[in-house]
Amino acid sequence: MATIETTDLTKEYPGGVLAVDSLDLRVEEGEIFGFLGPNGAGKSTTINMLLGYVSPTDGRATVLGDDVRADFATTRSRIGVLPDGYSLYDRLTAREHLEWVIRTKDADDDPDAILEQVGIADAADRRTGGFSKGMSQRLAFGMALVGDPDLLVLDEPSSGLDPTGKQELRATIREIAKAGTTVFFSSHILPEVEAVCDRVGIMSDGNLVAVDSIDALREGLDGAAHIDLTLESVPDDLGLERLNGVESVSIDGVKVSVDCRRTAVKADVVRHVGERATITDLVSEDASLEDLFNSYTGETSDDERQAAEVMA
Amino acid sequence: MSTMDVARKDFLDTRRSRVVWLVMFIYTGFVALLMFIQRDQLEFHDTLREGVISNLRLVVVVGAPLVPIVALVAAYLAIAGERETGSAKFLLGLPNTRRDIIVGKFLSRSLVIALGITCAYLVAAGLLVAVYPLFPVTPFVVMFGMMFLYAITYVAIAIAISASVANKARAAAVGFGLYFVLNVLPLFMPPGDIVRKFHTDVLGAPESPVIYHFASQLVPVQALTRGISPVTNYTMPGSSVPEDAPLYVQPEFMPIVFCVWIVVPLVIGYYRFRSADVS
Numbered sequence: 001m002a003t004i005e006t007t008d009l010t011k012e013y014p015g016g017v018l019a020v021d022s023l024d025l026r027v028e029e030g031e032i033f034g035f036l037g038p039n040g041a042g043k044s045t046t047i048n049m050l051l052g053y054v055s056p057t058d059g060r061a062t063v064l065g066d067d068v069r070a071d072f073a074t075t076r077s078r079i080g081v082l083p084d085g086y087s088l089y090d091r092l093t094a095r096e097h098l099e100w101v102i103r104t105k106d107a108d109d110d111p112d113a114i115l116e117q118v119g120i121a122d123a124a125d126r127r128t129g130g131f132s133k134g135m136s137q138r139l140a141f142g143m144a145l146v147g148d149p150d151l152l153v154l155d156e157p158s159s160g161l162d163p164t165g166k167q168e169l170r171a172t173i174r175e176i177a178k179a180g181t182t183v184f185f186s187s188h189i190l191p192e193v194e195a196v197c198d199r200v201g202i203m204s205d206g207n208l209v210a211v212d213s214i215d216a217l218r219e220g221l222d223g224a225a226h227i228d229l230t231l232e233s234v235p236d237d238l239g240l241e242r243l244n245g246v247e248s249v250s251i252d253g254v255k256v257s258v259d260c261r262r263t264a265v266k267a268d269v270v271r272h273v274g275e276r277a278t279i280t281d282l283v284s285e286d287a288s289l290e291d292l293f294n295s296y297t298g299e300t301s302d303d304e305r306q307a308a309e310v311m312a
Numbered sequence: 313m314s315t316m317d318v319a320r321k322d323f324l325d326t327r328r329s330r331v332v333w334l335v336m337f338i339y340t341g342f343v344a345l346l347m348f349i350q351r352d353q354l355e356f357h358d359t360l361r362e363g364v365i366s367n368l369r370l371v372v373v374v375g376a377p378l379v380p381i382v383a384l385v386a387a388y389l390a391i392a393g394e395r396e397t398g399s400a401k402f403l404l405g406l407p408n409t410r411r412d413i414i415v416g417k418f419l420s421r422s423l424v425i426a427l428g429i430t431c432a433y434l435v436a437a438g439l440l441v442a443v444y445p446l447f448p449v450t451p452f453v454v455m456f457g458m459m460f461l462y463a464i465t466y467v468a469i470a471i472a473i474s475a476s477v478a479n480k481a482r483a484a485a486v487g488f489g490l491y492f493v494l495n496v497l498p499l500f501m502p503p504g505d506i507v508r509k510f511h512t513d514v515l516g517a518p519e520s521p522v523i524y525h526f527a528s529q530l531v532p533v534q535a536l537t538r539g540i541s542p543v544t545n546y547t548m549p550g551s552s553v554p555e556d557a558p559l560y561v562q563p564e565f566m567p568i569v570f571c572v573w574i575v576v577p578l579v580i581g582y583y584r585f586r587s588a589d590v591s
Contacts, residue, residue: 044591053404054589073314073409081405087397091328092321100321104314104406143402 001065002026003151003182004033004050008059011045019045021206022059027184032177034197035186038297041203043186044084047155050184051081064150077105080149082140084156084186090129094120094139097128098146107147118142119168133160141169145176152176152183158192170196190293204297218263218292225260229273230281243272254280314408318416319423322390326424335382336428342378343371343432347439354445362545364444365451369544371436372455376533377495379459380466382428384487387421387470391585392483400590410586418471418578425463433459451543458539461570465532468574472581478588495533504528525561532573539566 004027011020020042027033037043048054050063052072061068066075088097098111115121118138128136137160144152154173158166173196177183187193193200194214201211210217218225231254240249240258245265250257258269266284273279326332350367357363391413394400403413433456440447473486504524511517511524528534542563559565 048589048591051405053401054591055587071409073407073412075407076405077407079405081401083398083401083405085398086401087399088402089321089325089399091325096321096324100317101402101406103320104317104408140402 001029002062003029004061004063004184006046006050006059006061009046009049009056009061010058011042011049011054012057018206020049020056023206023208025201025208025211027182029182030177030180031198032173032183032185032196034193034200035184035203036188036190036193036200036293037203038188041297042206043203044155045206046203047084047153047184047186051076051079051153077147078150080144080146080152082137082144082152082154082157084159086140088128088131088136088139091127093125093127094131094142095124097139097143101143101146105147109146109148114142114145117145117172119165134162134165137161138165141172145172148179148181150181152181153186154183155186156188157185158187158189166192202293202296209296214292215263217296219261225263225266226285227258227260227266227269228283229256229258229270229279230254231256231273232278232280235276238273238276240269240272243268314406314412315416315419318403318408318412319419322417322420323423326386326420332386332424335385336424336431339375339378339382339428340432340435342374344435344439346370346374347436348443351443360445361448364440364446365448365544368436368448368451368455369540371432372459372536372540375432375459376462376536379429379463380491380495380532383421383425383463383466384470384491386424386428387417387467388474388483388487389480390417390421390471391474392477393474393480395590396479404590411582414471414475414578414582414585417474418468421471422464422467425467426460429456429460429463448543451540454543455540458536458566458570461539461567461574462532462536465570465573469577472577475581475585475588478590494531498528498531498533502528502534503531522557522561525557529561529566530569532570535566535569535573539563539570 004025006023006025009020009023009025010018012018023042023046025046035043035046045054049056050061050068052068055069063072064075064078066072092100094115095111098109098114101107102109102111112121112124115124118141120135120138120142123131123135128139131139137157141154141157144154152173157173158169161169170192173183173185183196185193185197197214199211199213200217202209202217234251234254234256238249238251238256240246240256243265245261246269247259247261249259256273258266260266260269270279270282347367350370353367354360354363357366391400394403404410408416433452437447437452440452469490470487473490474483477483477486504527507527508519508524512519529538540563
């Protein structure tokens with residue numbers, strides 16, 4: 001059963017702003033799903049609809065089997081939420097925040113254990129008004145963990161965290177997912193998503209432009225994998241073009257540059273060349289996540305598009 | 313129950329707000345000062361009892377414009393403030409319905425205001441016992457009760473405003489506007505007079521004073537004055553109603569007016585909040 005399923009989910013704000021346009025999304029039980037997209041792509045609006053903060057103008061969304069437009073409040077006891085752009089209750093202590101969440105969710109967690117888990121046990125009885133962004137984020141994450149949720153919705157969870165905090169966050173997310181919780185991880189920080197997510201969806205202009213594993217998305221990219229080899233001497237017939245998965249080969253003196261369709265092809269290239277010549281150096285690079293991201297959201301192609309329009 | 317969880321957490325939060333307690337102490341301070349100073353005036357009344365009651369009535373007269381401000385300040389940000397800062401995302405991310413939030417917030421802020429009003433009247437009671445010759449129990453209880461309902465009415469109005477708008481500035485503007493309409497405007501233009509003008513001039517109907525009375529008393533501040541009139545023997549000039557007039561213009565009806573003022577705004581606020589986008 002899908003944990004999150006949307007059909008034609010649409011949100012149009014007054015004035016005709018189409019924040020989310022007929023979104024079809026399916027997140028399976030137990031997976032860590034990365035939700036990527038530049039600011040303004042409709043990520044937050046989608047999350048807001050999935051949590052019932054905002055009602056869709058069209059289409060349907062079910063979370064944990066329940067329609068978000070129906071009596072959704074009870075479903076939320078099975079969801080942990082780390083929202084974006086939140087603020088804590090300045091006059092309440094960290095422990096009071098957790099106690100409130102535990103009571104409201106009818107959970108039986110120990111606030112101290114959670115504070116320990118997110119690394120702010122020493123600040124348990126301090127009012128959150130004096131918390132740094134990182135501490136607030138840790139507490140908010142702790143609040144999301146209360147009640148062992150079936151679904152964890154994390155909106156930009158690592159903002160404000162230092163590198164150690166980010167690592168701990170990732171470790172905790174993996175641990176929780178292993179225990180069966182579905183994680184919906186929204187972020188604009190690509191390496192973060194790559195580090196934890198099984199699958200990613202890329203939003204752009206209110207549309208989901210791609211959904212797949214990061215490796216698979218990379219494969220769909222032209223020149224996704226690139227390798228430069230330096231040889232002692234280049235034999236006359238290298239025959240690299242005939243190799244399966246090789247897109248293009250260019251030879252400049254003793255340097256051979258090869259564009260491959262997939263990362264795995266590069267090993268074949270090295271083996272193939274190694275049998276025919278002596279490799280003195282090799283530099284391998286994959287398309288960066290930024291390239292990947294931009295190719296789907298069309299961010300950097302603005303110049304090219306303009307050029308194309310001028311030519312047309 | 314989620315409503316109680318919302319109320320409990322909100323009370324804990326509000327209880328620690330200095331602003332709320334400051335405005336409370338201002339009212340309590342006024343009451344104490346008034347009761348203390350006005351002690352000298354007792355001799356100018358026919359009987360001591362009349363003098364004491366007159367002083368207690370002054371406490372209501374001072375409270376009439378002041379208590380709504382206290383209540384509005386204590387509650388106008390209850391929901392709109394959370395929407396603006398973003399803590400509403402926690403409130404709504406938990407298994408709370410929108411109704412739980414409105415009712416919980418109303419209960420919590422009402423408790424705060426109830427404590428404030430009770431505190432002021434305890435101070436008044438203390439002074440009655442300590443420095444006054446007698447303690448008129450029934451008038452005291454009636455005035456305390458009406459003041460209590462009057463204060464809760466404004467809490468309900470403030471919660472309704474807070475649930476209906478998305479940010480602090482708008483909540484403040486609407487709150488201020490309503491205060492003007494409900495507490496300032498009737499001083500110059502009693503609703504009864506407006507109804508009368510419309511009734512006689514526009515519709516050309518014959519005078520019907522009971523309707524005009526009824527219209528005037530729908531304003532909370534008038535309901536308060538009217539509600540305490542049986543125990544103060546003070547009627548506003550030109551507002552006496554015959555004994556045999558219908559129940560709905562009698563002082564005993566005023567608690568019902570307050571209850572309507574509590575329920576109707578909360579229901580409107582709920583319907584506005586229920587369909588609101590919180591992002």
